[in-house]
Amino acid sequence: MSEITKVDYVQHRSRRKFLKGLAAGVGLIALPSKDAAASVWDEFFQKHFRELSRDELKGVITRLEKDYSKQFAKQVTVKTTPPIEGVLYGYGLDLSRCIGCRRCVYACVKENNQSRDPQIHWIRVLQLDKEKGVDLSHAEQYYNPEKVPEKGHFYMPVQCQQCEKPPCTKVCPVQATWKENDGIVVVDYNWCIGCRYCMAACPYGARHFNWGKPTLPAAEMNPVTHYLGNRPRPKGVVEKCTFCIQRTREQPGRYPACEEICPVGARKFGNLLDPNSEIRYLIENKRVFKLKDDLNTQPKFFYFYAT
Amino acid sequence: MKNIWNFFAGTLMLISKGSKAYYCWVLFLLVLMAIGASAYVRQLDEGLIISNMRDQVSWGFYISNFTFMVGVAAAAVLLVIPAYVYEWGPIKEFAVLGELLAVSAIVMCLLFVTVDIGHPERFWHLIPKLGLLNFPQSLLAWDVVVLNTYLVLNLTISIYILYNLYYKREPNHNFYTPLVLLSIPSAISIHTVTAFLYNGLGARPFWNSSILVPRFLASAFCSGPAFMLLIFLLVRKYTKFKIKDEAIQKVAEIMAYAMFINLLLLGAEIFKEYYTATVHLDSFQYLFQGLHGHSALVPYIWTAMIFNITAFFLFLVPSTRKNPITLVIGCVLVFVGVYIEKGMGLVIPGFIPDTLHEIYEYSPSNTELMLAMGIWATGLFVYTMLLRVAIPILNGDFHVADDGVSSYIGDDLFFVRQENGEEEEMVTEPKQVGE
Numbered sequence: 001m002s003e004i005t006k007v008d009y010v011q012h013r014s015r016r017k018f019l020k021g022l023a024a025g026v027g028l029i030a031l032p033s034k035d036a037a038a039s040v041w042d043e044f045f046q047k048h049f050r051e052l053s054r055d056e057l058k059g060v061i062t063r064l065e066k067d068y069s070k071q072f073a074k075q076v077t078v079k080t081t082p083p084i085e086g087v088l089y090g091y092g093l094d095l096s097r098c099i100g101c102r103r104c105v106y107a108c109v110k111e112n113n114q115s116r117d118p119q120i121h122w123i124r125v126l127q128l129d130k131e132k133g134v135d136l137s138h139a140e141q142y143y144n145p146e147k148v149p150e151k152g153h154f155y156m157p158v159q160c161q162q163c164e165k166p167p168c169t170k171v172c173p174v175q176a177t178w179k180e181n182d183g184i185v186v187v188d189y190n191w192c193i194g195c196r197y198c199m200a201a202c203p204y205g206a207r208h209f210n211w212g213k214p215t216l217p218a219a220e221m222n223p224v225t226h227y228l229g230n231r232p233r234p235k236g237v238v239e240k241c242t243f244c245i246q247r248t249r250e251q252p253g254r255y256p257a258c259e260e261i262c263p264v265g266a267r268k269f270g271n272l273l274d275p276n277s278e279i280r281y282l283i284e285n286k287r288v289f290k291l292k293d294d295l296n297t298q299p300k301f302f303y304f305y306a307t
Numbered sequence: 308m309k310n311i312w313n314f315f316a317g318t319l320m321l322i323s324k325g326s327k328a329y330y331c332w333v334l335f336l337l338v339l340m341a342i343g344a345s346a347y348v349r350q351l352d353e354g355l356i357i358s359n360m361r362d363q364v365s366w367g368f369y370i371s372n373f374t375f376m377v378g379v380a381a382a383a384v385l386l387v388i389p390a391y392v393y394e395w396g397p398i399k400e401f402a403v404l405g406e407l408l409a410v411s412a413i414v415m416c417l418l419f420v421t422v423d424i425g426h427p428e429r430f431w432h433l434i435p436k437l438g439l440l441n442f443p444q445s446l447l448a449w450d451v452v453v454l455n456t457y458l459v460l461n462l463t464i465s466i467y468i469l470y471n472l473y474y475k476r477e478p479n480h481n482f483y484t485p486l487v488l489l490s491i492p493s494a495i496s497i498h499t500v501t502a503f504l505y506n507g508l509g510a511r512p513f514w515n516s517s518i519l520v521p522r523f524l525a526s527a528f529c530s531g532p533a534f535m536l537l538i539f540l541l542v543r544k545y546t547k548f549k550i551k552d553e554a555i556q557k558v559a560e561i562m563a564y565a566m567f568i569n570l571l572l573l574g575a576e577i578f579k580e581y582y583t584a585t586v587h588l589d590s591f592q593y594l595f596q597g598l599h600g601h602s603a604l605v606p607y608i609w610t611a612m613i614f615n616i617t618a619f620f621l622f623l624v625p626s627t628r629k630n631p632i633t634l635v636i637g638c639v640l641v642f643v644g645v646y647i648e649k650g651m652g653l654v655i656p657g658f659i660p661d662t663l664h665e666i667y668e669y670s671p672s673n674t675e676l677m678l679a680m681g682i683w684a685t686g687l688f689v690y691t692m693l694l695r696v697a698i699p700i701l702n703g704d705f706h707v708a709d710d711g712v713s714s715y716i717g718d719d720l721f722f723v724r725q726e727n728g729e730e731e732e733m734v735t736e737p738k739q740v741g742e
Binding site for chain 2: 201
């Protein structure tokens with residue numbers, strides 16, 4: 001797949017940019033213009049997602065849909081679909097099948113409206129040595145050969161492990177991130193203050209910060225969004241994999257984009273509470289391990305060897 | 308109410324007066340603050356992308372400075388304990404200057420955190436009731452609580468005492484003593500909580516060590532007093548304020564002990580990591596030797612080590628401790644040494660290698676440097692202003708005039724080189740005006 005470039009931003013700051021910044025700063029102090037004013041203040045005073053009343057939530061969603069539709073010049077929907085009763089999502093990844101093609105990485109970017117520049121990837125694929133096994137100290141993320149898989153290597157995609165005991169939600173000073181009843185760890189982008197404590201706490205590098213203003217070409221923008229998932233993010237907040245909450249919570253649901261695109265069937269997704277699900281079969285019958293098990297984060301992301 | 312206004316108006320008048328050197332100093336700080344502010348405006352506009360922090364190293368220079376300044380703030384107790392608990396005169400005379408230093412340091416801490424977060428305008432999410440402070444789960448929430456408590460306590464105590472002295476009243480012992488006693492555990496708590504903030508993360512083995520809290524405290528009791536001593540030596544040289552040698556000696560002695568404990572704990576940690584040599588050694592290797600060809604912090608940490616050990620001996624040996632020149636050298640060495648060790652030296656290796664063992668070498672960008680410089684200037688500006696008021700009050704050069712309304716200002720210059728031999732070993736002069 002296309003190459004990942006190690007983020008290395010050349011810091012180019014001209015005088016004009018400086019003046020622009022100064023103007024923006026002054027603009028911050030001045031009251032917003034009449035038209036935008038209501039929206040800006042509504043956003044500023046918006047309550048925490050879980051504290052919104054039904055009416056307030058409706059107002060928020062209407063405002064967001066209007067803003068996004070205008071920004072991307074297409075009809076954007078922002079869903080708030082709640083967890084499905086009796087469902088606890090689990091993910092399985094077959095290390096004996098994964099070929100390291102990174103199709104999942106880019107399907108995820110497309111589905112979840114990640115910033116293209118600066119590049120944000122919720123899935124990182126590690127190239128590991130077969131001789132050394134799952135030893136992260138020899139992991140290479142920026143492998144870039146003509147063809148994968150390469151001899152002597154195997155591949156391990158890492159994304160949010162949707163821990164049962166997430167260290168990231170515990171440390172958030174404002175409860176802007178939490179675990180939903182179906183096990184998905186979500187972020188309220190309108191509540192996150194951007195302190196990045198959760199990123200320090202996450203043992204899997206699953207959380208990503210919008211260091212700059214995310215760029216998302218209107219043509220490529222996925223207009224089917226969820227408030228807690230793939231809606232466009234502002235700069236200065238943390239984001240992460242949500243098991244494609246906008247797909248998996250629907251009834252009938254859809255598989256996460258990464259699962260759907262995998263050309264070798266290495267990815268499995270299902271309901272851990274359903275004894276007949278494929279994911280339960282794998283956990284019960286295959287050799288399974290959890291990443292950094294010793295930290296007792298209890299991931300609901302299971303690596304296994306099917307063959 | 309009217310009295311408060313008169314006092315306030317008087318202080319405004321006072322801070323506008325001063326020698327040429329005073330004006331130059333203040334102007335210099337204001338220029339640096341303006342540079343910092345312009346950097347911040349740019350950062351607000353473009354986002355933190357103009358820092359060199361990235362997902363791999365998600366905290367950098369700002370949080371390093373924050374961590375260090377918490378230590379400086381906490382160190383005010385080293386004056387408060389001998390002054391108020393042991394009622395030791397020589398320190399009690401200027402303990403209030405330590406409290407004001409704590410105030411300035413906390414102001415810097417709050418600024419460093421503010422510039423580090425992505426959405427500073429959402430600060431109200433941290434206010435209980437109004438927002439949703441994640442207390443007691445998040446250690447950052449604890450930090451918000453203890454830092455603000457400590458700030459309010461120190462402000463209240465120092466302003467209360469100074470205000471009463473201004474009106475020539477004896478400060479009510481029963482009012483401020485409980486506050487002072489409360490400020491002691493809260494000084495310990497700000498540093499403990501800040502250490503816990505790093506300590507409680509299983510994802511970061513470099514910080515996940517049980518001696519992090521004592522290490523923090525020990526190093527704080529070196530760096531804070533070092534900064535205070537430097538300032539007190541300046542104050543004694545360039546203002547009319549007198550500080551006795553024995554007070555300075557006492558503080559320097561405490562620093563020697565604290566530095567010993569600091570080095571001991573660091574040594575214990577280094578032994579454990581290197582002798583067991585698990586994968587968790589990586590961060591230590593990065594810091595002390597370099598890892599896979601990346602060694603940006605190595606020269607700094609060794610500088611810090613040499614500085615700290617040299618300073619330890621300078622403070623340990625009575626003759627070098629008493630010699631004003633080696634005393635100043637020791638203070639500078641400690642200050643720089645701990646700044647490296649408990650600043651970047653503590654924060655950055657926590658992220659290198661990152662949780663997926665990627666190495667992203669971090670060094671602060673120009674914006675980060677300029678902004679940090681601006682915040683340092685702000686802290687010094689705040690402290691200068693506070694001293695400008697506090698010192699004349701303590702000297703009896705600033706108090707209410709005989710009419711009970713206007714102020715008497717007896718110190719128009721503030722910042723002037725004092726002629727009489729302050730560098731001499733002062734033999735204990737008994738009679739000294741107490742508070």
